[in-house]
Amino acid sequence: MKSIIQKNNECWVCKSTYGLHTHHVFGASNKKASDKYGLTIKLCLMHHTGSEGIHFDREFDFVTKQLAQEKFEEINYESFIKIFGRNYLGVTFTEYIRGR
Numbered sequence: 264m265k266s267i268i269q270k271n272n273e274c275w276v277c278k279s280t281y282g283l284h285t286h287h288v289f290g291a292s293n294k295k296a297s298d299k300y301g302l303t304i305k306l307c308l309m310h311h312t313g314s315e316g317i318h319f320d321r322e323f324d325f326v327t328k329q330l331a332q333e334k335f336e337e338i339n340y341e342s343f344i345k346i347f348g349r350n351y352l353g354v355t356f357t358e359y360i361r362g363r
């Protein structure tokens with residue numbers, strides 16, 4: 264499915280249109296569901312797996328997860344928590360990285 268988070272085909276961070284990657288907001292076992300519900304964003308190499316990339320920046324990662332949950336809940340009647348296994352909206356970043 265097309266992204267429900269982002270319309271433009273450009274890096275989410277720097278708006279570059281060169282060498283874009285599709286980043287699944289929820290990876291690992293939730294990668295398929297991310298695809299199914301359009302919870303993906305486009306990122307250039309640097310902002311994807313580079314040193315400033317989302318895969319190395321937990322706060323950036325968390326913010327996109329919160330946004331993805333909001334967008335999901337705007338258009339789906341299904342339970343986000345049931346599908347993705349947790350709630351990202353009720354917690355702060357500090358609580359999140361402490362594993363609460």
Ligand SMILES: [Zn+2]
Nearest residue numbers: 274277307310
């Ligand atoms: Zn970029």
Ligand SMILES: [Zn+2]
Nearest residue numbers: 285286287311
């Ligand atoms: Zn990624």
